[in-house]
Every structure is written in C-alpha cells, then in structure tokens.
Amino acid sequence: PAGAWLEIDLLHASLQDRNADFLFPARERLIRQRYYYSSSLAIGGRLDEEERNFLAQVGAGFLFQAGLVELGYAGQSDEPTQWIALRLTPLGEAVLKQVPFDAPPSGQIIVQPNFQILALGPVPLHLLAQLDLFAERKKVDHTAFEYQLTRQSVYAAQQRGFGATEVAQFLTEISHHELSQNIQRSLREWGAEHDRIVFRTGVTLLQTTDGALLEKLLADQATGRHLARPVGDTVALVKQGRRTPLLEALRASGTLPALSGASPNSADKSVLVSENGAIRSLEPVPSLFVHGRLARFCAETATGWQLTEASVHRAGGSKEKAQRIIDELRRLHRGRLPEVIVRQVKAWGGYYGAAAAGEVHLFEFRDQEALAELCQLAELRELLQPFAAGNRALAVVAADQVAAVQAILAQLGIPINPISAA
Incomplete structure (x- = not known):
C-alpha cells in the first residue's frame, strides 16, 4: 500500500518467490551445471547481485522519475541507485491497481458575488484557458489572475457553443462551492436571452434605410401583401415564394432595390476602413452579412463601425486569431487595407505574443x-x-x-x- 516502506532485499526476495528465475530464465540450469563456476553459490550470488542492481536502477530511474515511488537512503548519498527502501506514492498505488488517480488540488479559484473570479496560486493552464472563454481577464501578476464575468463575455462564449448552463456548472466544479444566488440568477437570465434568438434559414428579408420607409411599404397594398411581418425596426420577413413579385412591385413604385446574395461572401468589398479604424458601408443599407461579420471584432457606432482595442482584443489573443481579423478586413474592404490598420490589429490582437526583457x-x-x-x-x-x-x-x-x-x-x-x- 502507499506509504509502507519496503526494503530492496525484501523486494528482491518477494520477486524471486513469485518467479525463482526472475531475470535469468536459465538460473536453475546454470547453478546445477557447476562446471561454469567453482561452486553453485558463486554463480547464484552473481546472479542475485545483477538482479539487485537492476532493481536499484529501475527504482531510481523510471519509477522515481515518474513519481510512482519514494526512495529511502541510509544517510546522505550522491548516488541515486544506493537506496535501501522504497514506498509507493498515491499515484504509484493507482497505477499498480489500474484505477483512476485523482490528483491533489492545485491552486484555488474563487467566484465572488460581485462577478469577480480570482485564480490564486498554481492553477492549471487548461483551467485558465477555459476561463478566458467566458470571462474578461482584468489583471495578471505572479500570484493571481483576476477575471470579471459579464453579460458580454458570456454572450461571446455562447457564440462559441459554451452555454450559460455549462458556464455555471464549470464554475461550480472548479471553485468547489455553489455559486451565489445572484450569479446563478444572472446566468439563467443571460442564457434565456440567448435562447430566445432563433436562426431561420432559406428566408428572404427586406431591409430599409429607416423605420419610416419600412412602415410605408408594409402599409402599401402593392408591397405589403408580399411581406409577412417586421422582424426589426428596418427589417421585414418576406413571405415564402414572394421574392420576385415583391421586386416587381418595388420597381413599379419607382424604387430600385439592391439585391444581396445568400452567401456571407456577398458582403466582400462593401466597406471602407479608414486609417483611424472607422468603418463605413459603401451601400446606403449595409447588408446583414456586413453587420454579422464586423460584429465579431468591431464596436457599432451611429455612422458604422469602429475598430477598438477592446473589440479586437476580445476577438484576438493569438497570432492566428489576429491574422484572421486582418484577413477578414481585407476581404470586406474595397481597395488596399491601410498598413496602419494591419499594425494596429496586430498590436491589439496579441499577434506578437509576449516578450521578456533582462540585462x-x-x-x-x-x-x-x-x-x-x-x-x-x-x-x-x-x-x-x-x-x-x-x-x-x-x-x-x-x-x-x-x-x-x-x-x-x-x-x-x-x-x-x-x-x-x-
């Protein structure tokens, strides 16, 4: 059992009791054929010595280095193989019994009622990486990581497939405590808000420059009979199979609609990105695809969108993620993307990673x-x-x-x- 010391001589004797030949299948034959040595005792002693050396090497080598055993020495010794006894560690006992090993907890994660999350001590990197998925990192030093749980950070996690229920379950497991009532309630509300959004495919939408124009088209018999209902201030759902009649009615009224393709790629080359990070649409009514593609890494403004440090940092975090933002901007921008934007996205998006300085x-x-x-x-x-x-x-x-x-x-x-x- 783990914690019980076993002397190397007893270990050797125990192994020989199980298999008299142990490392040398021809042991008994060699001992019986005495002409190989001057006596059977000499050859037996030599083989025992070799087996004992083997045990010493294995104990001080793989078993100790893998954390499966602890070694005991008679006084101080500079030679690792000079141990006289060993004992199993909890990990060694689990391996020997072929059962799962529950490693002792490392570090501590605390979830405060004010939505602050503290990772104290040597918290495993994979746990920190998961916290980054749904919480905003606020502070880092050599003793602690500080995160803040927000509606926006949880929404971003939901977009990646990490639901509010999974967030609550994960925080409960890693903190080893029930979450405070206000955090549980907020996570349920945020999750419900996300679940109220339903994605429908294969539909046609009508988008207008303002709400007044949409109301006019809905009230007009010629166009309104082709529209199902408004789904936003400037967007209405077109009835199934009424796309062509609606286009004809709009043209007959003197309105020339712009058609947007069914693929997100139809939004390529439809915006201008300024050197100050401001982005505006080249169309009077930006397509929904433009909104969706830019919302991943931009902040929406009254006149369009804006690249900000916070929005790029949230979508970035590595060389690959920052490069994806740059590639997307190049696809959306008409012309050559300003080099100052490329440099700024790399800086905000963590393209170059961290550096260390020393004298x-x-x-x-x-x-x-x-x-x-x-x-x-x-x-x-x-x-x-x-x-x-x-x-x-x-x-x-x-x-x-x-x-x-x-x-x-x-x-x-x-x-x-x-x-x-x-």
Whole structure:
C-alpha cells in the first residue's frame, strides 16, 4: 500500500518467490551445471547481485522519475541507485491497481458575488484557458489572475457553443462551492436571452434605410401583401415564394432595390476602413452579412463601425486569431487595407505574443576560433552564449555572471576593453 516502506532485499526476495528465475530464465540450469563456476553459490550470488542492481536502477530511474515511488537512503548519498527502501506514492498505488488517480488540488479559484473570479496560486493552464472563454481577464501578476464575468463575455462564449448552463456548472466544479444566488440568477437570465434568438434559414428579408420607409411599404397594398411581418425596426420577413413579385412591385413604385446574395461572401468589398479604424458601408443599407461579420471584432457606432482595442482584443489573443481579423478586413474592404490598420490589429490582437526583457552584457573576442575554444572550457561553457553578429566574435553573459567571467578571462591572460561601436 502507499506509504509502507519496503526494503530492496525484501523486494528482491518477494520477486524471486513469485518467479525463482526472475531475470535469468536459465538460473536453475546454470547453478546445477557447476562446471561454469567453482561452486553453485558463486554463480547464484552473481546472479542475485545483477538482479539487485537492476532493481536499484529501475527504482531510481523510471519509477522515481515518474513519481510512482519514494526512495529511502541510509544517510546522505550522491548516488541515486544506493537506496535501501522504497514506498509507493498515491499515484504509484493507482497505477499498480489500474484505477483512476485523482490528483491533489492545485491552486484555488474563487467566484465572488460581485462577478469577480480570482485564480490564486498554481492553477492549471487548461483551467485558465477555459476561463478566458467566458470571462474578461482584468489583471495578471505572479500570484493571481483576476477575471470579471459579464453579460458580454458570456454572450461571446455562447457564440462559441459554451452555454450559460455549462458556464455555471464549470464554475461550480472548479471553485468547489455553489455559486451565489445572484450569479446563478444572472446566468439563467443571460442564457434565456440567448435562447430566445432563433436562426431561420432559406428566408428572404427586406431591409430599409429607416423605420419610416419600412412602415410605408408594409402599409402599401402593392408591397405589403408580399411581406409577412417586421422582424426589426428596418427589417421585414418576406413571405415564402414572394421574392420576385415583391421586386416587381418595388420597381413599379419607382424604387430600385439592391439585391444581396445568400452567401456571407456577398458582403466582400462593401466597406471602407479608414486609417483611424472607422468603418463605413459603401451601400446606403449595409447588408446583414456586413453587420454579422464586423460584429465579431468591431464596436457599432451611429455612422458604422469602429475598430477598438477592446473589440479586437476580445476577438484576438493569438497570432492566428489576429491574422484572421486582418484577413477578414481585407476581404470586406474595397481597395488596399491601410498598413496602419494591419499594425494596429496586430498590436491589439496579441499577434506578437509576449516578450521578456533582462540585462545582459556582450563580450567580444579576437575571432570566432578563439570564442569557440573558450566556450569549450568547463569553467566558461555555461557562462558564454555566442551571439550572432556577422563575423564579429560576440558572446552574451548574464548580468550576475559578469564578474565571474571577467575573473576567469583575467586568469587566462585576456585583457578586457570596451567594445568598439564599429
């Protein structure tokens, strides 16, 4: 059982009790044929020693490195294979019994009644990634991640197929506590709002520039008899099979409607993207496809749409996602997309990821051959990191290792002078 120590000699004896030959199938035959050695005891002892060495290697190797066992030593030892006893870890016991292993909890996730979510300590990355799906990340430091649960963030998750019910269940599981009543109620309401939206396919819609024109068309006998009902301030559902008669009625009244295709691609090259991120439609009435495609990464304004840091950041987060936004803008924009927009989307969308900064020092040597030889010296091998700079023999040294490198170079008779700017 886990926690019980077993000496290596007892382990060896137990294995031999189960199989007398253990590692050597010919053990009994070799011992009986004494002419191989001066005595059967000698050959038996040699085989026992080899088997014991094998157990020591396996215990200190795979079993220990995989976290399946803990090892005990007689005093301090620099040789891992010199252990005298071992015991199973909980993971080792689960593997031996072939049962699932429940790892001990790591870190802690707290869901506050004010919709704040705190991830404290070493929370697994896959949990943080799932939180990013439905909550807005507000703060990050070396001890905690702070998120905020909002209607918009949950709606974005629902668009990706992560429903409000799944959000509530996930938060309950990872926090190990029931969610507060106000959070449960809000998630139910947000989920119900999303469920009230029904997508219908194979329909024809009439879209007007303003609500007054739509009301006029609905009231007009010539056009109104082809319309089922309004589904928005400026949008009405066309009756099944009435698309062609409606177009004829509109043309007869002197109205020349613009036709939009049934594919989202019909919205390509239908907007202009300005260098300040403002986007306007080239059509008096932007198609619903334009609205849908831009809503993923833009904020809607009174005159069109606007690329903002928040909207791009919400849709971005990686090189691939930022590039998808850029590609979509290039498809929608008529002409060449301004380069300043490409740069801004990359910045807001996390295209380049994160970077790390640290203080280092450059050492320049006589030539590449000298640098290569110095890098082979045991005392400098870990301290000098060659730095590619054409034919110059440069090496990077960490700030806290400069004094040590200078001392070693001085012992080697290498004077240290300022690096030439040439």
